[in-house]
Amino acid sequence: MTYAIPSSFPKILFIADEIPQSVNAGSIQFYRLFKNYPSDKLLVIGRASVPYAKTLRCSYYTLKYPLLDRLRKSRFSSYLADLHSLGLFLPTLPQQLKKVINEFEPDMVISLMQLITFYYPAYHYAKHQHIPFILFCHDDAEDFAKPHKFLKEHLTTLNAKIYHSAKKRICISPEMAKTWEEKYKAESDFLYPTASENIKARAAEKAKTLINDNHLTIGYAGSLAYGYREGINEIVPVLENTNSKLKIYRSNDPGIISSSVIEFAGFAKTPEETWNRITEECDVVLLPYSKEKKFENLYRTHFPSKLPEYLELKMPIIVNGPSYANGLRYGKTNNMFFNTTSNSELEDILKKLASNTELRIKSIETSNKSHDFEPELIIKKFYSIINKVLQ
Known part of the structure; x- marks a missing residue:
């Protein structure tokens, strides 16, 4: 454009x-x-x-x-x-x-x-x-x-x-x-x-089947600062309980809990290359806020730049974290994303996304609701x- x-x-x-x-x-x-x-x-x-x-x-x-x-x-x-x-x-x-x-x-x-x-x-x-x-x-x-x-x-x-x-x-x-x-x-x-003008949206029909028949594959791209490292660690038990796999698109980080459900997928030279990989290799994308109180002031005002990018992918989006986190508040206000504030809510959504084809397809429609970005x-x-x- x-x-x-x-x-x-x-x-x-x-x-x-x-x-x-x-x-x-x-x-x-x-x-x-x-x-x-x-x-x-x-x-x-x-x-x-x-x-x-x-x-x-x-x-x-x-x-x-x-x-x-x-x-x-x-x-x-x-x-x-x-x-x-x-x-x-x-x-x-x-x-x-x-x-x-x-x-x-x-x-x-x-x-x-x-x-x-x-x-x-x-x-x-x-x-x-x-x-x-x-x-x-x-x-x-x-x-x-x-x-x-x-x-x-x-x-x-x-x-x-x-x-x-x-x-x-x-x-x-x-x-x-x-x-x-x-x-x-x-x-x-x-x-x-x-968001980038060069992101290629995933074809809608890809939501009909999982990348891997045995589990839900979740993608995360971007920095592990801003409490995202801590946010990922907090949900590892949920990922293990639901047999979900999280692919983190960067090199190995020793601050992330070692688990069979975590995979480091490596960096790409450009963000667009990373997004293209995610559309081919993942079923959903995740924004993992931490619930640690030390991040509260940050989360109340900061807005994650990856959310506009996620929307362009036309994939189901999960935003997990405390209710005051700005990205989660935006999702709830605009009736967008799967917004979860507890491990039990997250576990429920992961199970539903893994088993419910219609839910995965319907969630993509919300990607077209906002013109803010x-x-x-x-x-x-x-x-x-x-x-x-x-x-």
């Missing part, structure tokens, strides 16, 4: 640790948002790109702070976050990058409030150059930084200052926008994550937001 490109675009300086590229969930979202943006109107500064990843046609520059990067990756990372919380050792852009940026002459700066060594320099440059600042939020920046508890409030105050400075703030979900408004005292827009609509909304900034 080709999106309609407006007649004129502002020149955007994009500074973030999640650069637009075809790997990693956050980076992929920016890659899709900017895919058709004029390359001469976009300048990207951030981490070095992954060698095998696709990038945009615009110029990319790497932003490094050798000492800060070493400290952040060491056992002293929380102490570095403490110093940042107090307004100390906050980095600004190196002079050589400022020269590149000034020659580019950006109309606005866009960043992601995730890693302060990227979003603070973006905020600082926009403020001192008196140009509009747009801030994306995909996660809780204070939890991401992990300062010691007695200094977390200081970091929240600093982040509120940065959040207020933005002319537009774009959260990953309406729940995050509302919660961040309460926390930072500033209103936000939101953009749901969008349509790429064209999301990108048009994004263009509308950035154009309003300059009005």
Whole structure:
């Protein structure tokens, strides 16, 4: 699909640790948002790109702070976050990058409030150059930084200052926008994550039979962070009781309980290759939230980017976890997915999906119910937001 490109675009300086590229969930979202943006109107500064990843046609520059990067990756990372919380050792852009940026002459700066060594320099440059600042939020920046508890409030105050400075703030979900408004005292827009245009839906007739006659095969793709590792471990007994097999599309992870019902299926070079494998090798897909309380604040605001991808597969989707998890709440509100909040509910659904052909077929129809994740609509909304900034 080709999106309609407006007649004129502002020149955007994009500074973030999640650069637009075809790997990693956050980076992929920016890659899709900017895919058709004029390359001469976009300048990207951030981490070095992954060698095998696709990038945009615009110029990319790497932003490094050798000492800060070493400290952040060491056992002293929380102490570095403490110093940042107090307004100390906050980095600004190196002079050589400022020269590149000034020659580019950006109309606005866009960043992601995730890693302060990227979003603070973006905020600082926009403020001192008196140009509009747009801030994306995909996660809780204070939890991401992990300062010691007695200094977390200081970091929240600093982040509120940065959040207020933005002319537009774009959260990953309406729940995050509302919660961040309460926390930072500033209103936000939101953009749901969008799926790839290149996902091939599974043929509906494949739902009539199981991949393996002896058991239900469940697919999971993506990171094991965000409590998904813990969520998988919590349901291993259910998988064993129902003779269900879970295929995890990544290399072996020692944090996952060893069981005959768990299979690591390996990485593919692109997400699209993984999705193609899942449609050929699995009967259903799973989003496994953990019930551990330490993930509650995250789950209330974060929205999983894999859900829009799962919907494009046209396969039965199981969302398991606590009732407050955002993806599960979305499913229940929109009467989509198989949403389970207990092991007994999950066990019941797995047994039914294994034995009931009509249930598997009928569940696929719900994949067509939501238009919230349509790429064209999301990108048009994004263009509308950035154009309003300059009005």
